[in-house]
Amino acid sequence: MAVTDSITEQVLYDIAYEANRRAAIALPVDGVAAFRDAHEHETRTMARFILGQVLENAELAVADDRPMCGDTGLPRYYVKAGNDARIEGGFIGMERAFRQAVADATHDLPLRANRVHPLTRKNAGNNVGVFAPSVDYSFEPDADWLEVTVVHKGGLFGTDYRMLFPADGTDGVKRFLLDNLAAFARRGLSCPPVVIGVGLGGAKDQCVSLSKEAACLRMMGDSHPDPDVAALEQELLELANKTGFGVMGVGGDTTALDVHVEVAYTHTGGLPVAISQFCLAYRRATVRVEADGTFEFRDEPGWFTPYYRREGIDWAREMRPDEMQTRA
Template sequence: MIDNATIEEAAYEIMKKAAIDIPEDYLEGIRGMVDLETGDLSAFVLKAMLDNYETATEDRRPMCADTGLPRYWVKVGDAARFSGGFTGFERALRAATARATHDVPLRPNRVHPLWRNEHNNNVGINAPEVEWSFEPDVDWIDITTVHKGGLFGTDYRMLFPGDGIDGIKRFFLDTLIAFGKRGLACQPAIVGVGLGGSKDTCMQLGKQAACLRAVGDRNPDPKIAELELELKELGNSIGMGAMGFVGSSMVVDCHIEVGFTHTGGMPMSVHTFCLSSRRATARIAADGSIAYRSDPQWFTPYMRRETIEWPSQRALDKSA
């Protein structure tokens, strides 16, 4: 039985780690880009960011003061048992958010959309978001937090089957150029692309593709994996680098996630995760021990529902 206090402790720790320690995969990605960058200004920006990551870790202070919109993705094993129930779980995540906001400190970003009042702790109505998923045959819980900026670099468009791959490239370019100017997207970034689903699913898939997959990870469908690399190259050929200065550093990696969609449409979303790609994951084992890492490992085969067919319970009972 996993205690509710353990869940709060894990969530509190990942809030800190995400804010302060740049994930290794992203750091390696940026190091690789510095060597290729020929634009003086863009190269200076990348080197300053490398200094910044180091300073953050040394001083234990956030690498970026814009906390973005801190949120959680939770994966619960079928066999995991926890003392506080699901509502207790969510309360623990809210408590961890409020405490970490004060202790790190993180900037309290969350305000009411109309009245602009806040609780100075990143907690409020429908905030932080908590998304749930499940995993068969395991007894652990994974909690991931991501602090991603909330203003620029994300867009959605309804494309149609006739638009094809050209349409995907066109919208990809449109978004990166629009938000890359002056560096509003805080590039070079991990770019997530959602394809298919309904509008909300499409946004969700693209967001998760950007935030929950590590640099170098490829989609299991080889043709989609190829498209990921092609879009990455395309983004880096725009002629724009960090802060929108002349250069080549736009896309550290591109991740695509797909969902079955309406037969007449091909909705697409684009999401840019920033130069301070803040994510951290905690795995709580059944005995309450906690292990930390920076790769969320969110997209398991079950997560993509690749392995699930549709036999009815009656048919399963009969064969048993």
């Protein structure tokens, strides 16, 4: 691929600012569809009323050009960089633009200045600080574009981790999900209905990260490409909604709008599992910037590509039976 252009810092600032604006204000299309569906099928009066209010609030936020929730969460970036992407000022320039965009969006929209020093509670007033906003990266072969997703993750409560034994299996995962929902969703602490991300496997940090990405960076209604994982997603979704906790924990048919499970190969001795809940302020915006600086906002975050999941790339060859015997 011939690459001659580079993406300028100004373009990156512009798209980051606009992505923060869109994320804060407008529910993504999959969010609108999921809330409408939940509202249509809700059988309990109070829950149906509240879901109607959520939908009305979403419309008013767009009409008034104001954030959909007074708590605007924690702005963060996910960047998928084409292997051939070229950036003026490099990634350092890009992150400078991203920080400035968060500070300006905090002032202009406004976003609530949520980011504080954890000990002193010092607040710079602009959502910028130590490790803030966070920027996570993934890469894509044969591409020269950048895809930037802004997430304003709410649901301060609702994320948890548990190390299971392999023998606990899917029953252990279900038990953990129920404990997690009882602890947070039942009391409205995570503002349900939520999108639940489940990380299964990997190491502890990877497991927790995967759960957050699963909650925030997949389209509602999609399924994992592995049929076993997809079946577990469906089972967990049905289980979550059988709890009857419902919107804001008032009792209702929809506690979870969707469940996304992401798996990573893990240590043979354990079954790490993490859960993240993405609250009803479902805030996400994605933009693709081409090598010539033109850009387009997209519905799909496009984060979980086959390459990102490392599907089908240069696996080490499998051991022969005689080699396995030697190891044993």
